[in-house]
Amino acid sequence: MKGMRFAFLCREKPEPTGKKVAIIGAGPAGLSAAGYLVCHGHEVHIYDKLPEPGGLMLFGIPEFRIPIYRVRKGYEELENVFEVKFFPKTKVAFGNGEEEGDEFVENVVNFNELVEKYDAVLIATGTWESWMPNIEGVELEGVYPALDYLFKIKSAKLGHMSWDEVPPIEGKRVMVVGAGHTAVDAAMESLLLGAEKVYMSYRRTIREAPAGAYEINLLKQRGVKWLELTVPVRIVGEYGKVVAVELQKCKLGEPDESGRRRPIPIEGSNFQIDVDYVVFAVGQRPTPPFAEDVGIAVDKKGRIVVDSRHMTSREGVFAAGDVVIGPSKVGRAVLDGLLAAESMHMWLLGR
């Protein structure tokens, strides 16, 4: 049972350079960057709002995909062998509101003060805000953003949350909206927790499903009712709780800017399905550690803008991972973290 070796470039700590780096976010990008930096002699401090490092690898992606020990032993090596200092339950912010995964925050550190304290800073805070559709009934009890749903389940499994705080899925009917990896994981976790019936609603067909047909077929084999070419238009509630979802059928029209055929709702095709929970997995938004102007540019999708050196528009502040590239895969975030760290190393040594 070996852990991920984030510091895969070396076995032991080299001579210190005397430079101190802060990393905000202990997900795949942040931890890989930390691994590179400690192998090059820099002191690394990692700030994260969650109770333990790992980011979505621990708090989002189900255990049947990424074994928990793989991540835990991984960050423990960074801590024990490479003396990386972790600041868990610590949110770095500047004017930020609430977002998913904030339940555990005990300390808040001002982003600008952090930047002052270190020789360089890396922002690797990911995309922790779920898109929620603007339809009637999203405020009802029993409606969850997918990340929040998965986050609660994993937090309980990891021992950070009581199972009482997790939605009691056993024997209940769950509708997952979306067909990406997060949607698939939400559907699978629902099955594993004993949901009586799991539905998946997707506005395109299995051929366009971002998670791939294989994953969707696997769920269908396990009894998930796949409702392609449907879009939720209203969530029906009684006494403030979800009782049903109203779906509208769609057909595919001309390809949109993403190259996929655009779903067009069919007038008068609405129908209802009785459910207890609705989970929306229709995309994530970047969550940088600031909401007000700190001299760092973001694009119209909220992603931090970086140059070819992975540096933001503020000198000495770098960014990597999903907060720069948008929701991606663990591997993509790892590579981005490594490249950013390499560039930080060059910058720190004045090359």
Added chain:
Amino acid sequence: MARRILHVDYSLCIGCETCQSVCDFLHHGKPNIRIYYTESGLPIPINCRHCEKAPCMNVCPSNAIYKDTDGAVIIDPKKCIGCLMCLAVCPFGAPSYDARLKVVTKCDMCADRRRVGLEPACSEMCPAEAVFFGRPEEVEDEIRRRTAEKIARERISSTVMESIGRIL
């Protein structure tokens, strides 16, 4: 030295592409392990399997392919004539023509890293532990242990154990 193997277990791969990323980083944009997505949407990592009876070694007309002490199948760039016969016979399509070096390159089981006591980077970093490295008996043992875990998980999924909570 004892034979060591680099083994990818396709049933454990979650398609996160971390293997490809670290290999890409180490080889400056030219990874020797790559994820391919099948028509059915299944991610499959493709890399050199360092065959015991390597067809590439047999077919290479310039004897550029040899095995090192760990059993890694390695192409000597000084001897390679770039004829691509190795690619033609490889059951996995692993060898890759390097247009810059004008020779064929492929996974060398992280030869530089093994020399300094590190293991292949894909295996060290795979979050799903789907890439194994070690002596064959060690790797097999690990795979069987993982399989046992998987079987156990299927059997006890959604079982509520009193006083222990939910086991999954």
